[in-house]
Amino acid sequence: VCQTFPTPADRDTLMILEQFQFTGGNLLTTEKELQVNYILKKIKGKEIMEGMKTGKFAPAMHFFRAKELIEQSPVFNIIQMMPKGAGLHLHEYALLSVDWLVKNATYLPNCYICFTPVGGVRFHYFHRMQQRKMVNCSEWVLLEQYRRQIQNVTEFDNSLMRNLTLITENPEEAYQSQNIIWQRFSDAFAAASSLISYAPVFKTYFYEALKEFYHDNVQYIEIRALLLPVYELDGTLQNKTWSIMAYHEVARQFKDDHPDFMGTKVIFSVHRKSNNTEMKTAIYEAMELYNKFPETMAGFDMVGHEDAGHPLWYFRNELSIPAKLGVKLPYFFHAGETDWEGVHVDENILDALLLNTSRIGHGYSINKHLVAKQLSQKLDVALEVCPISNQVLMLVSNLQNHPAAALMAEGHPMVISADDPAVFGARGLSYDFYEAFMGIGGLKAELTTLRQLALNSINYSAMSAQMKVEAIKLWQKKWDQFLDAVVHMFNSDEL
Amino acid sequence: VCQTFPTPADRDTLMILEQFQFTGGNLLTTEKELQVNYILKKIKGKEIMEGMKTGKFAPAMHFFRAKELIEQSPVFNIIQMMPKGAGLHLHEYALLSVDWLVKNATYLPNCYICFTPVGGVRFHYFHRMQQRKMVNCSEWVLLEQYRRQIQNVTEFDNSLMRNLTLITENPEEAYQSQNIIWQRFSDAFAAASSLISYAPVFKTYFYEALKEFYHDNVQYIEIRALLLPVYELDGTLQNKTWSIMAYHEVARQFKDDHPDFMGTKVIFSVHRKSNNTEMKTAIYEAMELYNKFPETMAGFDMVGHEDAGHPLWYFRNELSIPAKLGVKLPYFFHAGETDWEGVHVDENILDALLLNTSRIGHGYSINKHLVAKQLSQKLDVALEVCPISNQVLMLVSNLQNHPAAALMAEGHPMVISADDPAVFGARGLSYDFYEAFMGIGGLKAELTTLRQLALNSINYSAMSAQMKVEAIKLWQKKWDQFLDAVVHMFNSDEL
Ligand SMILES: [Zn+2]
Ligand SMILES: [Zn+2]
Numbered sequence: 001v002c003q004t005f006p007t008p009a010d011r012d013t014l015m016i017l018e019q020f021q022f023t024g025g026n027l028l029t030t031e032k033e034l035q036v037n038y039i040l041k042k043i044k045g046k047e048i049m050e051g052m053k054t055g056k057f058a059p060a061m062h063f064f065r066a067k068e069l070i071e072q073s074p075v076f077n078i079i080q081m082m083p084k085g086a087g088l089h090l091h092e093y094a095l096l097s098v099d100w101l102v103k104n105a106t107y108l109p110n111c112y113i114c115f116t117p118v119g120g121v122r123f124h125y126f127h128r129m130q131q132r133k134m135v136n137c138s139e140w141v142l143l144e145q146y147r148r149q150i151q152n153v154t155e156f157d158n159s160l161m162r163n164l165t166l167i168t169e170n171p172e173e174a175y176q177s178q179n180i181i182w183q184r185f186s187d188a189f190a191a192a193s194s195l196i197s198y199a200p201v202f203k204t205y206f207y208e209a210l211k212e213f214y215h216d217n218v219q220y221i222e223i224r225a226l227l228l229p230v231y232e233l234d235g236t237l238q239n240k241t242w243s244i245m246a247y248h249e250v251a252r253q254f255k256d257d258h259p260d261f262m263g264t265k266v267i268f269s270v271h272r273k274s275n276n277t278e279m280k281t282a283i284y285e286a287m288e289l290y291n292k293f294p295e296t297m298a299g300f301d302m303v304g305h306e307d308a309g310h311p312l313w314y315f316r317n318e319l320s321i322p323a324k325l326g327v328k329l330p331y332f333f334h335a336g337e338t339d340w341e342g343v344h345v346d347e348n349i350l351d352a353l354l355l356n357t358s359r360i361g362h363g364y365s366i367n368k369h370l371v372a373k374q375l376s377q378k379l380d381v382a383l384e385v386c387p388i389s390n391q392v393l394m395l396v397s398n399l400q401n402h403p404a405a406a407l408m409a410e411g412h413p414m415v416i417s418a419d420d421p422a423v424f425g426a427r428g429l430s431y432d433f434y435e436a437f438m439g440i441g442g443l444k445a446e447l448t449t450l451r452q453l454a455l456n457s458i459n460y461s462a463m464s465a466q467m468k469v470e471a472i473k474l475w476q477k478k479w480d481q482f483l484d485a486v487v488h489m490f491n492s493d494e495l
Numbered sequence: 496v497c498q499t500f501p502t503p504a505d506r507d508t509l510m511i512l513e514q515f516q517f518t519g520g521n522l523l524t525t526e527k528e529l530q531v532n533y534i535l536k537k538i539k540g541k542e543i544m545e546g547m548k549t550g551k552f553a554p555a556m557h558f559f560r561a562k563e564l565i566e567q568s569p570v571f572n573i574i575q576m577m578p579k580g581a582g583l584h585l586h587e588y589a590l591l592s593v594d595w596l597v598k599n600a601t602y603l604p605n606c607y608i609c610f611t612p613v614g615g616v617r618f619h620y621f622h623r624m625q626q627r628k629m630v631n632c633s634e635w636v637l638l639e640q641y642r643r644q645i646q647n648v649t650e651f652d653n654s655l656m657r658n659l660t661l662i663t664e665n666p667e668e669a670y671q672s673q674n675i676i677w678q679r680f681s682d683a684f685a686a687a688s689s690l691i692s693y694a695p696v697f698k699t700y701f702y703e704a705l706k707e708f709y710h711d712n713v714q715y716i717e718i719r720a721l722l723l724p725v726y727e728l729d730g731t732l733q734n735k736t737w738s739i740m741a742y743h744e745v746a747r748q749f750k751d752d753h754p755d756f757m758g759t760k761v762i763f764s765v766h767r768k769s770n771n772t773e774m775k776t777a778i779y780e781a782m783e784l785y786n787k788f789p790e791t792m793a794g795f796d797m798v799g800h801e802d803a804g805h806p807l808w809y810f811r812n813e814l815s816i817p818a819k820l821g822v823k824l825p826y827f828f829h830a831g832e833t834d835w836e837g838v839h840v841d842e843n844i845l846d847a848l849l850l851n852t853s854r855i856g857h858g859y860s861i862n863k864h865l866v867a868k869q870l871s872q873k874l875d876v877a878l879e880v881c882p883i884s885n886q887v888l889m890l891v892s893n894l895q896n897h898p899a900a901a902l903m904a905e906g907h908p909m910v911i912s913a914d915d916p917a918v919f920g921a922r923g924l925s926y927d928f929y930e931a932f933m934g935i936g937g938l939k940a941e942l943t944t945l946r947q948l949a950l951n952s953i954n955y956s957a958m959s960a961q962m963k964v965e966a967i968k969l970w971q972k973k974w975d976q977f978l979d980a981v982v983h984m985f986n987s988d989e990l
Contacts, residue, residue, distance in 0.1 A: 006870065008811060008849045015845070018866040052802060052835055055672020060834070172667070177550025307547060316503060339555070339895040340547055341937025350510070354503045367862070367901035368937065371513040375501065397892045400834040406862035406901060442836025442863065 022444055023408045024452030032483045037447040039490045043074050048443055059399040059439020062171055063388045067425060070434055074490075079437065080430045081485055082450060083217050083478035085457035085471075086262075087417050087429050089361055089384035091303070092225040093192040094420030095209035097427055098164040102157050105195045105205070110233060112140040120187045121163045123194045125201075125233055163191050166392055167425045178339075178394045182305040185393065188423050193228065199238065202230050203250050210254045210264065216428025217482075219475060220262035222462060223247075224269040224301055224332075224361075240268075244289060248296040260478070262471045265298040265462050267332045272302040272309030279318040287327050298462035299330030299358065306337045311344050312351040319355050330462065334361035339395055341368045349376070359384055359415075359460055364395055367403045373412070382413040382460040387435040388426055389419035399439035408441055408449070415457045451479070517939055518903045519947030527978045532942040534985045538569050543938055554894040554934020557666055558883045558919060558926070565929055569985075574932065575925045576980055577945060578712050578973035580952035580966075581757075582912050582924050584856055584879035586798070587720040588687040589915030590704035592922055593659040597652050600690045600700070605728060607635040615682045616658045618689045620696075620728055658686050661887055662920045673834075673889050677800040680888065683918050688723065694733065697725050698745050705749045705759065711923025712977075714970060715757035717957060718742075719764040719796055719827075719856075735763070739784060743791040755973070757966045760793035760957050762827045767797040767804030774813040782822050793957035794825030794853065801832045806839050807846040814850050825957065829856035834890055836863045844871070854879055854910075854955055859890055862898045868907070877908040877955040882930040883921055884914035894934035903936055903944070910952045946974070 006014060019025045029037065051057025058066035058073070070076050105111070110125045114137035122137050131140045147153050161167075166184060168174045175181035196205050213221055225247070227240040238246075244266060251264040268289060270282040286300040302309070312319065312333060322329040333355070335348035350372040352360055360366070363383035366373050376383070385404045396402055407414060416436045418429050426432065436453070437445050458471045501509060514520045524532065546552025553561035553568070565571050600606070605620045609632035617632050626635045642648050656662075661679060663669045670676035691700050708716055720742070722735040733741075739761060746759040763784060765777045781795040797807070807814065807828060817824040828850070830843035845867040847855055855861070858878035861868050871878070880899045885891055891898075902909060911931045913924050921927065931948070932940050953966045 006849055008815065008846075011808075011845070011849055014849075014866050014870075015842070018845075018864060021865050048835070048838065052838065053674075055674050179548075179550050313506075320503070339893060340543070341895065341900060342939040343543065343547065343937075346937075347510070350506070350513075351503075354501055354506055354509075368904045368939075369513060370516050370904045371509050375509075396896050398834060400836065401891050401896050401898075403896075403901070405836060406898070409863045409865045442838075442841075444837035444863075 018409070019444065021409070021411050022449065023411050023414070023441070024446070024448035024450070025411065027448040027452060029448060032480075032487065033447055033451075036483050036486045039486060040075070040078060040447050043078070043490070044438070045443065047073060047075055048438070057439075059387075059435050062397070063391055063424060063426070063431070063435075064167055064169075064171055067431070070431060073434070073438075075438060076430065076434045078486055079433045079450070081217065082433075082482050083219060083454060083475050084416075084429050084433060085218070085454035085475055086220040086222065086415070086461045086463075087213060087218050088222045088359065088415050088457055088461055089386055089417035089419055090221055090223045091189075091420050092223050093189055093196055094422040095221075095223065096205060096212050096422055098161050098192070098422050100208050101164060101192060101195055101205070102160045105198075105201045106143055106157075106160065108198075108201070109144065111143045111195075113143050113146065114138045114140050116187075118187070119163075121160065121191050123191070125198045125231075126235075127233055130235065164188055165423050165425055171392070175394065178307065179305075181392075181394055182308070185420075185423065186305075189420075192422070197228060197230050199230050199232050199246075202243075203246055206247060206250045207254055210251065210261070213428050214254075214258055214261050216430050217478070218429050219260070219478070220264065220458070220461065220463070220471060222265045222267060222298055222332075224267045224303060226270065226303070227266075227268055240285065240289060241292070244293050244296055248293065251296075260474060262463070262467070262474065264296075266296055267298045267301045267462075269301040269303045272304045272306065272334075274302075274310075276315065276318060279315045280321070283318050283321050283329070287322055287325075287329050290329050291327075299332050301332045301334060301361065303334060306334060306345050306348065307340060307343075309345070312348045312355065316351070316355070323356070331355060331357040332359050332361060332462075333357045335363060336360065336365035336369075337362040337390075337393075337395070338365050341365065353379065353381060357381060358462070362386060362390070364390055364403060367406055377410075377412055380413055382415055382456060383407065384417050385414050385436065385440075386417050386419035387432050387440060388421075388424050391435075392424045399435050400442070402440045404436070405440045405442065408445065413456065413460065414453070415460055416453050454479075513904070514939065516904070516906050517944065518906050518909070518936070519941070519943035519945070520906065522943040522947060524943060527975075527982065528942055528946075531978050531981045534981060535570070535573060535942050538573070538985070539933070540938065542568060542570055543933070552934075554882075554930050557892070558886055558921070558930075559662055559664075559666055562920060562926070565926060568929070570933060571925065571929045573981055574928045574945070576712065577928075577977050578714060578949060578970050579911075579924050579928060580713070580949035580970055581715040581717065581910070581956045581958075582708060582713050583717050583854065583910050583952055583956055584881055584912035584914055585716055585718045586684075586915050587718050588684055588691055589917040590716075590718065591700060591707050591917055593656050593687070593917050595703050596659060596687060596690050596700070597655045600693075600696045601638055601652075601655060603693075603696070604639065606638045606690075608638050608641065609633045609635050611682075613682070614658075616655065616686050618686070620693045620726075621730075622728055625730065659683055660918050660920055666887070670889065673802065674800075676887075676889055677803070680915075680918065681800075684915075687917070692723055692725050694725050694727050694741075697738075698741055701742060701745045702749055705746065705756070708923050709749075709753055709756050711925050712973070713924050714755070714973075715759065715953070715956065715958070715966060717760045717762060717793055717827075719762045719798055721764055721766070721798070722761075735780065735784060736787070739788050739791055743788065746791075755969060757958070757962070757969065759791075761791055762793045762796050762957075764796040764798045766799045767801065767829075768799055769797075769805075771810065771813060774810045775816070778813050778816050778824070782817055782820075782824050785824050786822075794827050796827045796829060796856065798829060801829060801840050801843065802835060802838075804840070807843050807850065811846070811850070818851070826850060826852040827854050827856060827957075828852045830858060831855065831860035831864075832857040832885075832888075832890070833860055836860065848874065848876060852876060853957070857881060857885070859885055859898060862901055872905075872907055875908055877910055877951060878902065879912050880909050880931065880935075881912050881914035882927050882935060883916075883919050886930075887919045894930050895937070897935045899931070900935045900937065903940065908951065908955065909948070910955055911948050912952075949974075 058069045227243045229237040290297045333352035335352040553564045724732040785792045828847040830847040
C-alpha cells in the first residue's frame, strides 16, 4: 500500500509542530523556566485530571460559582504572583472592586441615593437643599440619614454591592437572555458612574483602581472611557479635558508612589447607539484630545451592547474623517462580541480591520470569518480576549468552548483582559488569566504561553516604542523574581 | 498615509471571498435554486431576527426545550422536505423513536422486565419458566401480567420511554456532569439493546428505522453496530455473521418496497474500554467480515465515552494489523468528542488521521489542533458533525458556539448526522440539519450550504463509486422535486 500522507511514524514530529504553533510554543526557555514549567505542569495536570474525574472544573462552571474554587487553586496562586504586563481592555467605571465604592464613596458626606422603579439605584453628591429630582428615580435621600434609620446597615450595604455588580446565586435563572443581562449590566454601570463622576471620588477611585491592578501584578493599563462630565459639589461640570488631565495626574502620582508601575492610557469611547452627527462631533473631539494629550490619549472606540447598536459600517463616513484629513487617530474597536453569525453587526470585525483598527476588542466571533481572521493574523492586529466577560454576558457557558482555544492553537495574536472586573466580581487580571490558561488553553498551555500573553500585552499596547523597551525591562526583572519565588514555594520533589 | 493592506473600498470583494469559502459558497446555482434561496433567506432571516429580539432562539436553547419551537419553524418544514442524502453517523440501538419499542416490542408475548437499583430497566423474551435472573436487576416480571395489575398503563409506558431516552424537563438539574449523563446514556442504550437483541424485534426494528429515515427524506444510512449476540426465544444466540446478514436482508427488503432508497452499510464497532487482546480479536473479526460482506460492511470503529476510554494510540499495534497484512479495513473513528484539550484522549483526532481513518466521528475538538485540522482538510477526511448529540451530552450548550461554525466558514469537509436520535428525542436527520443550518451556519448559510451538506453525505459515504453515481442521480431528482414543492408552497410575493 503506497501512502503519500503522514503515518503513525510521523506522530512525534506532528505533535511538536502543533505545540510549536500554539501561543508561546516557539519561545526559547531558560533553565529556570524549565524548572518552573515542570512544577506548573504537575500542579496544572493534577487540577485538570481532578476536574475531569469529578466533573467540577472551574472554567466549565459559571464564574459566580467558580470563583471560590479558583481561589483555592495553586495554579491561580502562581498566576497572581506572575507579572502579567498590561491590561488592555478595561472600562473606566468597572475597574475597582465595588467594596471600595460602597464602603468609602457612599460614606462620604453629602451622598444622596434614589431608587429606580426596576430596583436600581443612583447616587449624587449635593450641597444640602440643592438637589434636583432625577427622572425615573425616587426622591433623593441623604445616605447618612438613611443609614441611621435602618435596622441592618450591613445588609443595606450588601444590597448596594449587588446593585453595582451582576453577581447572583443563580445567574441562569436571573438572566434569561442576553438582552436582559445587558440591561442589568448597563444599570450597574450607571449606578457606579453616578458615584465615580463626583470629582473627589473620581480621582481616588482611579488611584485605588491602579493600586488593585498593581497588587495583582499588572504593570500598566489602558482604559476605555466615555469621558462623561465630572461634577463638583457645587454643581460645576468638568469637561473631557479635565477628565483626561485627571487620569494623567492620578497616574503620575501613582507612578511617583510606585516606580515599578508603567502608567496608563485612555481610549476615548462613545456609545454605539449614537447617531451620525454625534459620532462626527466625537471624532473631532477625539482628534483634538489625541493631539493635545499624546501621552495619555491612546485613541478611539465605541461601547455598548453590540447586537443592539449600530454596526461600525453605519459610521464609515465619520470614522474615515481622520484618514481623509491625514490626522492620526488610532482605533481600538470592540467587534464581534456576538453569537449571531451573519447579522448586520457581524461584519464589525472585518470593518474594524478595514478601518485600520490597532486591536480588536473581544473579536469573539472571528473564527466564523475566515477572511477577517486571516487579515487580523497578517496585519498582526491582536484580539483582546476577556473570558469571564464573555461567560457572564452569556456568549458562552463552558470556557473550554471559548473560540480563543482555536486561536491559541494557531498562535493568533491576542492578549487577555478583564473588561469589567468589578461588575463580574473579579479583581485585576488574574481570574481571567486563570480561565484562559486552564479552560481556553487546556493542558497544552504551558509557562511559555503565560509568558507570551504577558509579552503580547506590552507589545500590542499603545505605549511608545521607548516606553515598551522600558516596560519589557521592568517586566523581565519581575519575571525573574517570579520564577525564583515559584521555585522557592514549590519543592518539586514533593509534587 | 501609505496603506499596504485592504481598505474599506475592498469590502465587497472580501465579503464575497468570505462567502465563497463558506460550505457550499462556491456552488453554481440554477434559476430555480435562486428562487428557492430567496424564499429561504426571507423566512430564515425573519426567524433569526425574531430570536435575536426575544432571546428565544432554538439553537441557543437545550434541544429538549427547543424541540417544540423547532417543529413550528417553517425553515424546519423546508428541511424536512429536503432530500438530505445520507446519515453517516448513527448507532444501531438508537435509530428509531422509542415509541415504537414501547408500544410494539414490549407488547409482544413473552416480554419480561426487571428493574435495576439505579432506576433503570432491562427486558428479555423467554419461554415461560426459562428465565434466569440477571445480575444487578430485580426478578423478571412478565410485562403482560404486570400491565394487567397496574392502575395506569399509559403512565407506565411513558416511564419506559423515559428509561429509553435522556429526555427530562430540567436537564441541567438532572445531569450535573458529563460523567453522569454518560452513565444514564449507557443505561438507556442497554435497555434498548435488551429489547432489540431479540431476533424478531431486531429485524422489525431495523425495518421501521429505515422507514423513519426514509420518511425524513434520507436516502441511505451507515450505522455503527456492536454486533452483539441476537437471541431467539429458545435462548439460541446468533453470531455476528447472522446480524450482518439480517441487516443486509432487511435493507434489501426495504429497498424492494421503496425503490427510491439507496440502502445501508454497517460499521462494526467495539467499546473503547476493551483491552488489547479483545481489540486484536475484534480487528481480525472485522477483517473477516469486511472480506465476506463487502456490500454491507463499511469498516471498523470504537464507541463509548471517549474521555473515559482508552485513547486510539493505546491500540496502535492492533489497529496497524490490517495495514501490515496488506488487508483493507476502512476506519471510521470517533475522535475528539471532548472538551478537554491536551489530555491523553485528546490526540485521538491526529491519531485517527495517522491510522488512515476514512471519516472522523464528531471531531468536536479539531479546532484546537491545527496540524490535525490541516491534515483533515488536505486528506479530505470529513467530520461527522452531530449538533444535538454534542449539546445533550454536554459538550456545548449554545449551538451558535459549536466549533463547526468555524469549520463551515472555512469550507472544511463535513457531514451532518444525528448520532442517537432516539435517545435525544429527535427523528431522522432534520432536527440536526435545522440546528446546523440555523445555529452553526447562522445567516451566512444559504440553500447552497444545504445542498453541499447533502452532496457531502453521499460523497463521503462508504458507497462504491458506482453506487454514488446512482445515489447522486436519485438525489438530484428528489432535489428538483423539492425545489418545485418549496416554490409551490411559499408564494414569494407574500413573504
Ligand atoms: Zn469592553
Ligand atoms: Zn457516535
